Amino acid sequence: MAGIGFELRKLTQRGDLLGVGEAFAHSALASAGPWIFSAIALTAIALIGSTAVTPDEMATFRLIVAYNFAGSLILAGPISIILTRYLADRIFEKNVKEVPAVLAGALAMLWLGGLLLALPVWFIVLKADSVTRCLAYVNFMLIASIWLVSVFLSALKNYKAITFAFGSGLSIAVIAAAVLAPRFLVPGMLAGLNIGFAFVLFTILARVLAEYPTSATRVLDFLPYTKKYWELAAGAAIYSLAIWIDKVIMWSAPGTQTLPSGLISSPDYESAMFLGYLTVVPSMAAFTVLIETGFFERYVRFYDDIRRHACLAKIRKNQQAISDIFNEGACNFLVLQGSICLTAILLAPQILSLFQSGSSQIAMFRLGTLGALFNAGYIFLTVVLSYFDLRRPILALHVLFLLTNVLFSYVSANAGFAFYGYGYFLSSLVAFGAAFFVTAWHLNRLPYLTFVVKNTSVA
Structure with a gap:
């Protein structure tokens, strides 16, 4: 699973600073692409949309994305870690013909979990119009799917494709949000961000399908790993929960805000931690x-x-x-x-x-x-x-x-x-x-x- 690291290390051995810089830039996107994408996109969209929406609407947009990051990581973590173990074993055995089918099966399982977890939250808790609720749910599914397909990023050796996916997706998200926000407000900003996330997701999926053969049909071939390596799945869920639990606890502290949309946040604490x-x-x-x-x-x-x-x-x-x-x-x-x-x-x-x-x-x-x-x-x-x-x-x-x-x-x-x-x-x-x-x-x-x-x- 360390394949991309060896390819990037070759850049550092070229003997020039540009090679070192390229290696670290590509590596940053391969290892922390979703974080970097979201941080830059949220900042840029906030600057662009600040003149078009009210502070409460901007806070609602940010919280929807933050909630989705937390929930999607908790949901995708156990599936991703099991998939990582499965993929590592298949690469070691030099038998990767089932990988595309397994990816499809893992995504289906993830989407089913998202249906049970995110749909009630956004259609019951969120006080907003139906379009905003639908876009919030789609945003959750896109982020969760990117967490899952990111498992393949370290195994893929085509680091330029990864950089292209996140770089282009970021540009598309910001441009789309800039066009849509003045007219559609929060739904416009969410739609713009979702378009960028969708570009990233489908670009990575295309790269994975191009890398591995696609004739296999055993979509649930990784399921026995959930029993054999249950500690991995449990650990991933617990760690993902641990990363976010302090933010939830801080909701009980003074300074917590409850927005008209029904979302709760501790804005000073959450933004500082992020x-x-x-x-x-x-x-x-x-x-x-x-x-x-x-x-x-x-x-x-x-x-x-x-x-x-x-x-x-x-x-x-x-x-x-x-x-x-x-x-x-x-x-x-x-x-x-x-x-x-x-x-x-x-x-x-x-x-x-x-x-x-x-x-x-x-x-x-x-x-x-x-x-x-x-x-x-x-x-x-x-x-x-x-x-x-x-x-x-x-x-x-x-x-x-x-x-x-x-x-x-x-x-x-x-x-x-x-x-x-x-x-x-x-x-x-x-x-x-x-x-x-x-x-x-x-x-x-x-x-x-x-x-x-x-x-x-x-x-």
């Missing part, structure tokens, strides 16, 4: 291009030598190589993301001013940036654990993250405005610390993990 999340995009790009590829090479060497009956000294040497690349990657991540985090903290007033946010959000943005630093590190550590099929430790870590985020966010919400943001920051810090300990412990006992714990012949 901006904080965006600071990790460079590190996600670096992880795809540099860190994961180097780790993957040593990981493959370790298990290939075992299959060739290597001696213990060779196995220990390969284990040390994995530990070395892990430590190097951890240091590189902390230096890169730590520098970005420090810069964002120091320039917080200017950054918030750029996004038309108030000075009251500075402290929350800084805590959100720190939380995003540790949360990104936490994600990377769970990726490392996933290479060794440590599903239950990962599930336990996700449960820890969820419970601590609930606890700390509840305490900070009731402690007063000065403490807003500490819940997410502290829970991310605790989860990162626990994940680092678990990862280091398993890497230190890798031969035992391989020959005893993961050996099915050992009772």
Whole structure:
């Protein structure tokens, strides 16, 4: 599944800064395309539509997209992670003929779930006209579908097609919203955004179908994986819920708004946290291009030598190589993301001013940036654990993250405005610390993990 990382790494080896810049730009879209797309599109559409709609209407538009992001991630997460495991196994076996059919089956399952989850929300909770409700529902389904098809982005080697999809889709969304917003208001902005999302989705689908053969018909071939790898599905759902639970808890804090549309939000907190999340995009790009590829090479060497009956000294040497690349990657991540985090903290007033946010959000943005630093590190550590099929430790870590985020966010919400943001920051810090300990412990006992714990012949 690290295929695109190796292609992008070739760009960094051209020997010029342009190649490095291209690699990181393509990697950012491959690893965080939906986030980047939405952040830029929402900002641009808000600027364009601010003269055409009222503040409440603009807030309704933003909240519809935010609700859809949260709900779609929770719904698509379990299906996506199972699909990821299925696709990885098929690529390893060099047998990908069922992939297009399985993608169709996964999308059908996702759309059924969206029908049960999103339809009641937008047609019962949302107080708006039927057109807005329909467009809100379509927006949910498009975002959820993009999460799902994004599983294939890391396996695809055509990074230019990915960049084209998100770049063109973004331009189309902004232009369409600019044309439609003055006349149709909130429905116009939603329609414009949906047109852009639809372009991204169908472009990626076309690329996937072009990459893999399309003669297979076993659309539910991945379903047995849901039972075999139930920990992955449960972990994905719990992690997705954990990422958003602090926003829901903050709805009980002072400063919460209930719009005429019936939607609830804590606007200062939510926008500050969202901006904080965006600071990790460079590190996600670096992880795809540099860190994961180097780790993957040593990981493959370790298990290939075992299959060739290597001696213990060779196995220990390969284990040390994995530990070395892990430590190097951890240091590189902390230096890169730590520098970005420090810069964002120091320039917080200017950054918030750029996004038309108030000075009251500075402290929350800084805590959100720190939380995003540790949360990104936490994600990377769970990726490392996933290479060794440590599903239950990962599930336990996700449960820890969820419970601590609930606890700390509840305490900070009731402690007063000065403490807003500490819940997410502290829970991310605790989860990162626990994940680092678990990862280091398993890497230190890798031969035992391989020959005893993961050996099915050992009772």
